[in-house]
Amino acid sequence: MKISMKWLADYVQVPDEIKAFCDQLDLTGTGVEEVDRLGDTFDHIVTAQVVSKEPHPDSDHMFVCQVDVGQAEPIQVVCGAQNFNQGDHIITALVGAELPGGIKIKKSKLRGVTSNGMNCSARELGLGNDHSGIMILPEDAPIGMPAADYLGIGDTVLDLEITPNRPDSLSVVGFAREVGAMYDIDITLPSRELTETDELTSDAVAVQIPDPELCPRYTARLIRNVKVGPSPDWLVERLAAIGQRSINNIVDVTNYVLFELGQPLHTFDFDTLDVENGKATIIVRAAEEGEKITTLDGAERELTSDMTVISTPKRAVALAGVMGGIDSEVTEGTTNVLLEAATFNQAHTSRTSRNLGLISESSIRYERRVDDHDIDWRSDYAAALIAEVSGGTVCKGIVDEWPAGDTPARELPLRVKRCQQMLGDDVPVEFMKSRLTRLGCTVADTEDPDVLSVTVPTYRPDLEREIDLYEEVLRLYGMDRIPSTLPAGRGRVGVLTPQQLIDAKLHRTLSASGMNETMTYSFAHVDDLENLRMKEDGLGDPVELINPMNAEQAHMRRTIIPGLLRSIAYNQSRGVNNIQLYEIGTVFAAHEGSKKPKERRKLAGVLAGSMGVKGWNTDPAPFDFFDGKGVLESIARELALPKVTFRALSAEDAPHLQPGRAARMLSGGDEIGWIGEIHPLAADAFDAKAPIVAFELDMNALERNARPARDYVDVPQFPEVARDAAFVVDETVTNEKLMQCMKSAGGKLLEEVRLFDVYRSDKHLGAGKKSMAYSLTYRAADRTLTSEEVDKAHNKLIDKTCRATGAEVRG
Known part of the structure; x- marks a missing residue:
């Protein structure tokens, strides 16, 4: 939700210090995502005057102009507009300017003539739709003044994060009410005088709501003799400040009221609506299965029975709460307008918008709930404004279908002492009364002096x-003002649970390995596993959300990796290439016969780029499988996991990983997780650049196998004896197999085995063969070994290893 500070100032006194204001908003629960200063976007755009205008020597429609922009000498600008003359005051974008839409002004040549700027139209400046010619200013306009200052469009716009439970803040007036409560100041509500003709709206319009559950309230007004055209400058500027493009005066009013009052509106060309019994009849009904409608974006859409439409007796003319139909839209030829102001079922609106991929400002508000009270007043306000900007006349009265009727406001008790105890401070009762009143509540005393009666708007x-009232008092009072106290607990000693201890070890180990903790969404796209190329075996069935926030987050995640890959893509697209992220989070899976999904904790990580940065004499090596394996070995060491091994994964078992660069991690016979390099096709599907190393471990398996500490091993008192051995084996024989054979055959004297060389040569070893050389360490705990003992043990090891693997000793 974008809020213009100039617009907000019409209704409440805005603090001068923006940073302090934003900090206060954060403290009261409204996050500020961005602060945009609109005047900054008009940098290098100034008022100017045309000094001379000559025909272009090589064009019959362009002119070569000398333009005074307030510098020592005029600049030369080649211009194709036809509506200006020598001496006119205009607006010129200088070299270095960037116009709305990303157009950058550079020194250029047009048909061989140099141009050092651009004379601008209102549309090019984002100030309207007029593109017929450049913008002509009054004769007394100054020369060389920044255009933002002259036009008075310098404004500060806040991009706010409004939580789903606060639909009232999705409007300028609603947010002004919040500001008034924050600072305990008055607000001014907007008003417009409505003038009506003698013709009754009810004589020309009828509304039917067969199922009130789909539409709690629907109002319609008739406005005749409108003239559709450009909006006045003030209206265009208001919408442009919050990023809305001007369309025409009628549509612009509906958008203006949407953002000012939070009431979505829709306008129909009245003369295109079907007539029944002498009246244009509006029917709010469920869509028929397979029914089709062409929406304002030109797309034909097939509907389902769980969607709601606005229809005439013959056809659907709009998707309720989402988008209008193209055959009833307001055009330049429209003279009579039917104004809709209504509220629709939240769930049906959400399903319609998300299933059709039509997320609009209207649907966002209907999904969160539009208040069905005062809709008639909002309709009157919009009708008066339409008449003002279009010259139309408003018919008398309003057609208002409200089947359920007015529902009483909710009344809640507020126990003052209980509230103070819950908040942990003696918040004054007068503070509670004043701030709740500012929010729109009616606060009254009761017979009990400790209890207030609060009527909620x-x-x-x-x-x-x-x-909930306590929470409102707390956020406006300020959690930072609540004194810190220790909870009561005489004789109690707090300890960390085994899970918390393991989590702490994991965080320390991963941080020491150079990784950074992150947190991604628990929601997932329907195609995440398909894009990742990951097999679904063992992941369970997907958990589908009934009311997803958007179509790309319709399921709960079954793996954390897609979210981390999106984080990599986000960073890489912004020039950050060395990325090491991990997350400990929950994955979800549905199971047949179970009402609730199964939740499992996972540890996932990704590594992209390299550990270091490029130096003058070195290029850091990119991360590969062994870097990730090293991280997992560090985890195994810190958690004292017993008998940790890594076994290769085939392309069939792990299609999401690079063949030959993937393995599963085991502790004894218990599978802990997997690690590997993400397949390039999977990385491309998430717009990430390979190579990317990834791993995902099961937290339950880690907790099962983790031990409080590693076994104590005394410092050796007797010397070691080293031997080397090189085995020539088939390519199919793995290092793991050789290590197992040697450790089994070496007995108690064999202390350590380490691979230090792998050699391949068709000429010296033969095709399909490889030589693997190992360093072996022998030691006895109670004596110094003799050469004879070591030779005997070593020869036995070689003999058993050769027989078990078909190896030959390389000389």
Whole structure:
């Protein structure tokens, strides 16, 4: 939700210090994602005057102009507009300017003539739709003044994160009410005088709602003799400040009221609606299965029975709460307008918008709930504004279908002492009264001096219980003002659980390995596993969300890796190439016969780029499988996992990983997880650049096998004896197989085996053969070994290893 500070200032006193204001918003629960200063986007754009205008020597429609921009000498600009003359005051974008839409102004040549700027139209400046010619200013306009200052469009826009439980804040007036409560100051509500004709709207319009559950309230107004055209400058500027493009005066008013009051509106060309019994008839009904409608974006859409449409007796003309139909839209030829102001079922609106991929400002508000009270007033306000900007006349009265009727506001008790105890401070009762009143509540005393009666406004559906009132008082009072206290617990000693201890070890180990903790969404795209190329075996069935926030987050995740790959892609697209991330989170899986999904904790990590940065004499090696394996070995060491081994994964077992660079991790016979390099096709599917090393471990398996400490081993008192051995084996024989054979045959005297060389040569070893050389260490705990003992043990080891693997000793 974007809020223009100039627009907000119409209704509440705005603090001068923006940073302090944003900090206060964060403390009261409204996150500020971005602060945009609009005047900054008009850098290098100034007021100017045309000094001379000559025809272009090589064009019959362009002119070569000398333009005074307030510098020592005029600049030369080649311009194709036809609507200006010598001496006109205009707006010129200088070299280095960037116009709305990303157009950058550079020194260029047009048909061989140098141009050092651009004379701008209103559309090119983002100030309207007029593209017929450049913008002509009054004769007294100054020369060389920054255009933002002259036009008065310098503004600060806050991009706010409004939580789903606060639909009231999705409007300028609603947010002004929040600011008034924060600072305990008055707000001014907007108003417009409505003038009506003698013609009754009810004589020309009828509304039917067969199923009130789909549409709690629907109002319609008729406005005649409108003239559709450009909007006035003030309206264009208001919408442009929050990123909305001007379309025409009628549509612009509906958008303006949407953002000002939070009421979605829709306008129909009245003369295109079907007539029944002498009246244009609007029917709010469920869509028929397979019914089709062409929406305003030109796309034909097939509907299902769980969607809601606005229809006439013959056809659907709009998707309720989402988007209108193209055959009833307001065009330049429209003279009579039917204005809709309504509220629709939240769930049906959400399913319609998400299943059709049509997320709009209207649907966002309907999904969160639009208050059905005062809709008639909002309709009057919009009708008056449409008449003002279009010259139309408003018919008398309003057609208002409200089957359920007015519902009483919720009344809640507020126990003052209980509230103070819950908050941990003696918050003054007068503070509670004033701030709740500022939020729109009605606060009254009761017979019990400790209890207040609070009537909650209908636009605050989140205030359902007494504890919700406590929360409102707390966030406005400020959690930073609550004194810190230790919880009561005489004789109790707090300890960490085994799981918490393991989590702490993991965080320390991964941090020491150069990795950074992150947190990704628990929601997943339907195609995540397919894009990752990961097999679904063992992951369970997907958990589908009934009311997803958007179509790309319709399932709960079954693996953490896709979210981490998106984080890699996000960083790489912004020039950050060395990325090491990990997350400890929950994955979800549905199981047949189970009402609740199964939740499992996983540890996942990704490594992309390299550990170091490029130096003048070195290029750091990119991360590979063994870097990730080293991280897992560090985890195994710190958690004292017994008998840790890595076994190769085939391309069939792990299609999401690079063949030959993938393995599963085991502790004894218990599988801990997997590690490998992500397949390039999988990386491409998430717009990430390979190579990427990834791993995912099961936290339950880690907790089962983790031990409090490693076994104590005394410092050796007797010397070691070293021997080397090189085995020539088939390519199919793995290092793991050779290591197992040697450790089994070496007995108690064999202390350590380490691979130090792998050699291949068709000429010296033969095709399909490889030589693997090992360093072996022998030691006895109670004596110094003799050469004879070592030779005997070593020869026995070689003999058994050769017989078990078919190896030959390389001389």
